[in-house]
Amino acid sequence: MFPLVPNLISDELNLIVALVIGIAFGFILEQAGFSSSRKLAGVFYGYDFTVLRVFFTAGVTAMSGVIILGYLGWLDIDFVYINPTFLQSAILGGVIMGFGFIIGGYCPGTSIAGMAIGKIDAMFFVAGGLIGVFLYAEMYPWFEGISNATALGNIRIFNSIGISQGLFALIMIAVAVGAFIMTTMIEKKVNPEGPAKSFNNTYHRLAGVGVLTVGIALLFLPDYKERLFTKVSNEEFLHSHSVKEMTADELAFRIIDKDPKLTIIDVRSSSEFSTMTLPGSINIEHKQIFQKEFSEVLGQRHKKKVFIANNENEERTAALITQELDYDNVYILCNGLPSFMNTIIRLEPETNECSFASTSNGNVHNQIVKLDAKQAIDTERFRTKASVTIAAMIKEAKNSMTKPTKLIKKVAGGC
Template sequence: MLPIDMSDFGKWIGYLTFFTVGVSFGAVLEMAGFGDSRKLAAQFYFKDMTVFKTMFTSIIVACLLIFLFSALGLLDFSQIYVNPTYLWPGVVGGLIMGVGFIIGGYCPGTSIVSAASLKIDGMVFLIGTLIGAGLFGETVKYYSDFWNSSFTDRWLLSDWLNWSIGATVVAITVMALILFYFAEKTEALFQDKGTVEKAIWNKNKKTYLASAVVIFLISLFIWSFGQPDPKRKWNIMGAQYQPQLDSREVFIHPLEYVKTWNDANVKLVTLDMRSEDEFKQFHLDSAKRFSLEDVVKKEFVFDLLQLPPQGVVVIVSNTEEEAVRAWQWLKVQGVANLYILENGLNNWNQLFSDKVLHLEKIDLTRPSAKVLELFPKDFYKAKIKLKTTKKGAGLCS
């Protein structure tokens, strides 16, 4: 199943692949004329909308293929990296880049293409880009609070609209087709006669319409077929994650849970899937009750996907069997650092109920870290392994 993990092929194969893709991308940009600042700047005067149409073509092609393959069970979308969203810093950065694009005639990528073809203005712009990146890296500490503000990890347009992925794909497709049409008309209206190729809508009207119909039908298929629900995703992808259950590497001992709960560097989320009556009678401190029906709800999973890299999710129930299905369905939806309490709460109560600390019984809902002193250090095997990420800050990070 896609995506392919390039690390399986070795470091140098990965380097060669990335180099080939990068060079090919640059070559295509040059052949499309994107190494010429006059062509790039012409879009801001509505005379040449090639950049706009190229960008939307890329968006639509990628969007349709990704979610078509996902709908057919050929691609695990949760394994595709999506840049985290920093809304207001992104807005400000976009405005700054837009002004620079208008003034300089390039964006950073196209300036590299231009410089590679020995255009002086491209070289000057590239030098300015490097200087600007360096200044940003050295000064970001003075406004780091703003730079890291309004953070949302893996926030899709469908999440913002609160629509299904299929409905969002159809909306984007329709919008793109309409904008393509108006882009052609805009070029015809604003172009300078004799300097820019005339709009070709009328020349290939049938081809345009046929292509538009095909694209629209594909988007409708994605919407009607739908993205795989957790049960269908596990049937498709289960073989990839089942070894983690078979080897019991995701079942953590109660003592490791206690250690993690008392670790200030870890954000622990405890999900209790027992009945409401059982939950009211006894539950671990800060635990949140849920059911399998919640696992298929978009908003429930969305909150878990927003956890920081040091976030750990532990599923608890009376026995392991009840928690395994929840683990399976959450795992295939991309929830990271996901574990199950070993042997459930039945084992938890048996382990701690007769223990005494400083002549007092242990609080079973929130045992302190001192409880660990009652057991040998090798009493359990640590299994929690956190995924960590590092955010860079310019040239000097």
């Protein structure tokens, strides 16, 4: 799954990538005419709408690509840098930059492209940019407050306004296409000799229809992870796809036995995990199952991976997602962790059968499920012993617990 940074591309190589991407970026900016301040300023006066055309087409293209790759499961958006939102300074900064755009005729990226082909005004703009940053830095004590106010985190626009990602994308595309049509009409009036004069109408109309079609398709493309979650949470899916179950007794036996072929995966929140968990378990919260760093743990085929959570449904969702991701040898703990604690630690056995027929073929398990008189006594004896041993092991595990949770390694970004 992409992105390749931070796991597959080293920091050094990433700088080479940056250089190559920059070359493409600069070449396109210059080819589009963004090295010309008069062309750029035209967007505000109606004589040349190149900025709007290039900018919105680029934004819509990249946005659609991100959504499509996210749907296919090729791009993990949790690793992608989402510009954090600081409401007040986002507006203030934008307003100041709007003035800068009108007065200076460039923005930083375009001024660098302009400078590259010898535009002297672009060089002055870049020099101004350096002074602007310097002033901000020197006055930072005054600006710090407003700069960091209303920190809303890495929020995304469709969540902020409460619609689906696909619907927002479609609206964005419709607005862009509408703006293209309107501004072309305006430009032809204001500046009959403007760039719109040479447009090929047939191609442009076809492209417009094509883009709107993509927009409608985006409406039906949820993110890969959300799609999987919805899929496995579906009642029908839950009943038609079985997960092997492990009884409390079998799990207890394997824990005491320090079974090397056992991996307990605690899918509860990390705070619950750090308060209490079973010995030797690792914490992978629901959403983290997709992360690359856990693929090693989940991919150990010879190990029984037992999911534990506060109830069996949560375990089942996690286990089903794991199976959908093509990992096998996956188990869930019958009736969830609270039931395990009651049965084994507090010795208050619960009579609930596992809700789905168990297909586990562990020996211990089979002996315990078919309870005859002798086995009932054996079970009780085992539990009495296990309650002490495991309680001690839980305590010991808690004391020796190092920071086990691996947080999402975010890509650094920002302008």
